Amino acid sequence: MLLARFVLAGSTTTTTPAPGAVQGRDAVSTAAALESQLREVPDSPELLTRLGVTYLSRARETVDPTYFTRAGEALSRSRALDADRPPTLVGLGLLALARHDFPAALEFGTRAHELDPASPEALGVIVDAHVELGHYEQAAVAAQEMVDRRPSLASLSRVSYLRELNGDVPGAITAMTQAALAGAGSASDAAYIEALLGDLHLGRGDLERAEAAYLRSTSEVDGFASAEVGLARVAAARDDLGAAIERLEAVVRRLPQPAWVALLGDAYAAAGRTGDATDQYELVRQIEALNRASGVAVDLELARFEADHARDPGAQPEVAVQMAGDALAARPTIFASDTLAWALFQAGRAGEALPHAQAAVRLGTADGLLWYHLAAIEADLGLDDQAGEHVTRALVLSPYLSVRDLPAARALADRLPPTIR
Amino acid sequence: MRRLLAAAIVAVALMLSAAPAQAHPLGNFTVNVYTGIRVQPDRLAVDLVVDMAEIPAFQARRGIDADADEQVSDAEGRAYATSACLDSARRVDVSVGGRTVPVRSDRAEIAFPPGTAGLATLRLTCALTADTGLLSEDRELIVRNRNYDDRVGWREIVAVGDRATLLSSDVDRTSISDRLVDYPDDLLQSPPDQRSATLRARPGGPAAPGDAAGVASGPSPTRGVDRLTRSFTELVGRQRLTPAFGLLALGLSVALGAVHALAPGHGKTVMAAYLVGRRGSARQAALIGVTVTATHTAGVLVLGVVLSAVTTLAPEDLYPWLALASGLLLVAIGAGLLRSAVRLRSSGEVRSLVTAGVGHSHPDRHTHDHPPAHAHAHAHDHPPAHAHAHASASSDPVSRRNLVALGLAGGLVPSPSALVVLLGAIALGRAWFGVVLVVGYGAGMAATLTGAGLLLVRFRAALDRGASSARPEIVAVVARVLPVVTAGLVLAGGAVLAVRALTQL
Numbered sequence: 052m053l054l055a056r057f058v059l060a061g062s063t064t065t066t067t068p069a070p071g072a073v074q075g076r077d078a079v080s081t082a083a084a085l086e087s088q089l090r091e092v093p094d095s096p097e098l099l100t101r102l103g104v105t106y107l108s109r110a111r112e113t114v115d116p117t118y119f120t121r122a123g124e125a126l127s128r129s130r131a132l133d134a135d136r137p138p139t140l141v142g143l144g145l146l147a148l149a150r151h152d153f154p155a156a157l158e159f160g161t162r163a164h165e166l167d168p169a170s171p172e173a174l175g176v177i178v179d180a181h182v183e184l185g186h187y188e189q190a191a192v193a194a195q196e197m198v199d200r201r202p203s204l205a206s207l208s209r210v211s212y213l214r215e216l217n218g219d220v221p222g223a224i225t226a227m228t229q230a231a232l233a234g235a236g237s238a239s240d241a242a243y244i245e246a247l248l249g250d251l252h253l254g255r256g257d258l259e260r261a262e263a264a265y266l267r268s269t270s271e272v273d274g275f276a277s278a279e280v281g282l283a284r285v286a287a288a289r290d291d292l293g294a295a296i297e298r299l300e301a302v303v304r305r306l307p308q309p310a311w312v313a314l315l316g317d318a319y320a321a322a323g324r325t326g327d328a329t330d331q332y333e334l335v336r337q338i339e340a341l342n343r344a345s346g347v348a349v350d351l352e353l354a355r356f357e358a359d360h361a362r363d364p365g366a367q368p369e370v371a372v373q374m375a376g377d378a379l380a381a382r383p384t385i386f387a388s389d390t391l392a393w394a395l396f397q398a399g400r401a402g403e404a405l406p407h408a409q410a411a412v413r414l415g416t417a418d419g420l421l422w423y424h425l426a427a428i429e430a431d432l433g434l435d436d437q438a439g440e441h442v443t444r445a446l447v448l449s450p451y452l453s454v455r456d457l458p459a460a461r462a463l464a465d466r467l468p469p470t471i472r
Numbered sequence: 473m474r475r476l477l478a479a480a481i482v483a484v485a486l487m488l489s490a491a492p493a494q495a496h497p498l499g500n501f502t503v504n505v506y507t508g509i510r511v512q513p514d515r516l517a518v519d520l521v522v523d524m525a526e527i528p529a530f531q532a533r534r535g536i537d538a539d540a541d542e543q544v545s546d547a548e549g550r551a552y553a554t555s556a557c558l559d560s561a562r563r564v565d566v567s568v569g570g571r572t573v574p575v576r577s578d579r580a581e582i583a584f585p586p587g588t589a590g591l592a593t594l595r596l597t598c599a600l601t602a603d604t605g606l607l608s609e610d611r612e613l614i615v616r617n618r619n620y621d622d623r624v625g626w627r628e629i630v631a632v633g634d635r636a637t638l639l640s641s642d643v644d645r646t647s648i649s650d651r652l653v654d655y656p657d658d659l660l661q662s663p664p665d666q667r668s669a670t671l672r673a674r675p676g677g678p679a680a681p682g683d684a685a686g687v688a689s690g691p692s693p694t695r696g697v698d699r700l701t702r703s704f705t706e707l708v709g710r711q712r713l714t715p716a717f718g719l720l721a722l723g724l725s726v727a728l729g730a731v732h733a734l735a736p737g738h739g740k741t742v743m744a745a746y747l748v749g750r751r752g753s754a755r756q757a758a759l760i761g762v763t764v765t766a767t768h769t770a771g772v773l774v775l776g777v778v779l780s781a782v783t784t785l786a787p788e789d790l791y792p793w794l795a796l797a798s799g800l801l802l803v804a805i806g807a808g809l810l811r812s813a814v815r816l817r818s819s820g821e822v823r824s825l826v827t828a829g830v831g832h833s834h835p836d837r838h839t840h841d842h843p844p845a846h847a848h849a850h851a852h853d854h855p856p857a858h859a860h861a862h863a864s865a866s867s868d869p870v871s872r873r874n875l876v877a878l879g880l881a882g883g884l885v886p887s888p889s890a891l892v893v894l895l896g897a898i899a900l901g902r903a904w905f906g907v908v909l910v911v912g913y914g915a916g917m918a919a920t921l922t923g924a925g926l927l928l929v930r931f932r933a934a935l936d937r938g939a940s941s942a943r944p945e946i947v948a949v950v951a952r953v954l955p956v957v958t959a960g961l962v963l964a965g966g967a968v969l970a971v972r973a974l975t976q977l
Contacts, residue, residue: 079662082662083662086661089660099660102660106662109662116499116501117498117499117502117663120659121659121660121661124659124660125659125660128660274622304531305622305623305624306501306624307501307527307528307531330534334527334530334531337527337530337589337591338500338527340589340590340591341500341527341588341589341591
């Protein structure tokens, strides 16, 4: 999810390669107009690129994956006609990000930046690709250049994310708030940024601010899915599982994204509805099977799901380890390290897990889950001092952690009183 | 019948084959909705199709598998389909001139076409009806489909008039996805997102093809109209009308009529019976052919005009009446023929029907090949009979009236194909061209029928020749019985036609 929000925040403003092009809600009519213009002039690289980028906007708005296919067709046709148009390369870069092909995204972004050094969109692609490839320092350099050129929604939201990764949550919130102010774009842009802000507040346990941000988001775009999920998480943090489940059910019925389906399963499980939880987990596995059948690389989210569920009845912990290892190889981020650590731990290989868990917190990221996973692994290895310290840190950073992990984390904290040095 | 008529306007091929086992073309969590609206004079028939890709189908499966045995039985599938269609009907809003009209579900079907990764997709088909009351031009029809409107997917609405004429419509007439079976693969085209249709219509007009649910129920949608006719009418609709194309279409139309006349019906049996029994001439055969054609063409034109102008008149309601009239006419002709045949026979004149004619046309052979006594005996015994028989077959006014009546009976029931051609042309705003084509069609029919009649006349001549070489006793028996038999055939044919028409009323 972290990835998604980054990529999508990136596409927020990079969807305007040409003046007067796409802005959010108008994407439907823009697409229609471009489609009909293209019937007259089928070989216009400019029109093809604009259409491709418009399809990317539509993909974000509708969550309809077929728009990625359409975008790919339009952009590659454009590139075949004119190989060196920076907007086309930026579009291809955004598409590669959406498809989790980060090396390709980095290539497209770099090429576009060489051809048009002033393009903030090209820099946006470069930042996102570096982040997802675990090149945090290069990402920071590129983001700095970007924000220096123009403190826009696109640059500020990236700065916010980099600050968050580096453990500076207040700084991240400040940047994201500025991004929201700078944005003033379409309603869906605003809804998007507000939802990200809500996530930041929720992550550090500020339920009121989180809820307020999510509500601002849904007031911009009715039923905006990631804000609805955020509101469900707020409800769950307040022990109102009924309300959480209700919201999640609505979201998942509409948009069965694996992470959200898994979250609904966790909410059912927390409410004691194991049968319903199993159904949702089963659905996640079906989505996995579909992805595999259509040749999509193992997704980090699914690897994470498998790691979480490696001890469920019938699960194969070694499969989870395999998937997490693949995910880390393709996407060497701190979250992939965390996932592999957790999968190894669940498979009873805590010794091998420890270095990966330590790698996951190397930036000092203020994400409680990373610290809790490290603590659990350390506790398993008898490193009680570190475990106690880290689990306490996890709960201080993220008092509500997650529906799934909170009870275990609290139990661990109770068992291991922190050593104060 | 209704269905075939407007094949001219929209040729929608139903593809019943299951989707191949591959990933859903629209992404595996889409829910795609098709709304096919048929505007009928007093109601809307809504063909609602929901195509769920693998993931939503999996989500729905939970609700379908009522006994949670991980299997969907037929009964579970049916129960789900029924309740899903009931729910769906509630989420289709129909309003007529601002007044909300309830929508009911008449039929529900469900299928699970295989998808990818061993998962099934789900295809739900609901036949919905909204009783709108008789249409009126000044009342706007609004159909809004709220089913699955928060889902990602293809949302397509089409509308056609079905014995009603759409005056305005903001949606297409034909499905670009073939009812969610064959999604276009033009990638540079956004998927449709149609949620409502606003229509204006008046009653009266050709019927639309296909069944409301797109599923065959009862007779086949294409009954009576061959593929050839459909492609032809489609062609007429599609092409720009150049002189060359006009001539080509006319030629095709003549050919179509000629082929059509070869099909069963058209009073060919009756004509055959008459000509054989009454020893018809080429002129008579031509007269029947021309009458059939004139009647048929006139009938098609009148029916076409009436159908286009008169409200709520369905050709399928009219056909049995025409068939009944045609049948009764034949019964009357048959009865008349029978009476005269019996009268002739009882008066002994009938014998001359065969022999006199033979003698007349081949006197030399007769006298040489056969005992002259016999031939002459006949000829001499009944000279008036010979004269009478000959006259009655060629110039007797009663006989001429019979011939015209026969042609009338044969041409009274208009050919659906010709009607389709005409209505198609009218619907395309080319009524005059339609008339030309129908006349051409009739000419084609006339050619075939006259040709068939001439063949029969020659057959009869051959029979007569054969008779001269046969044994006289048989010739006599055949000569006596044939007119009675053929008259009976005419009468029986008419009776069958009439009875069949009665059962359809």
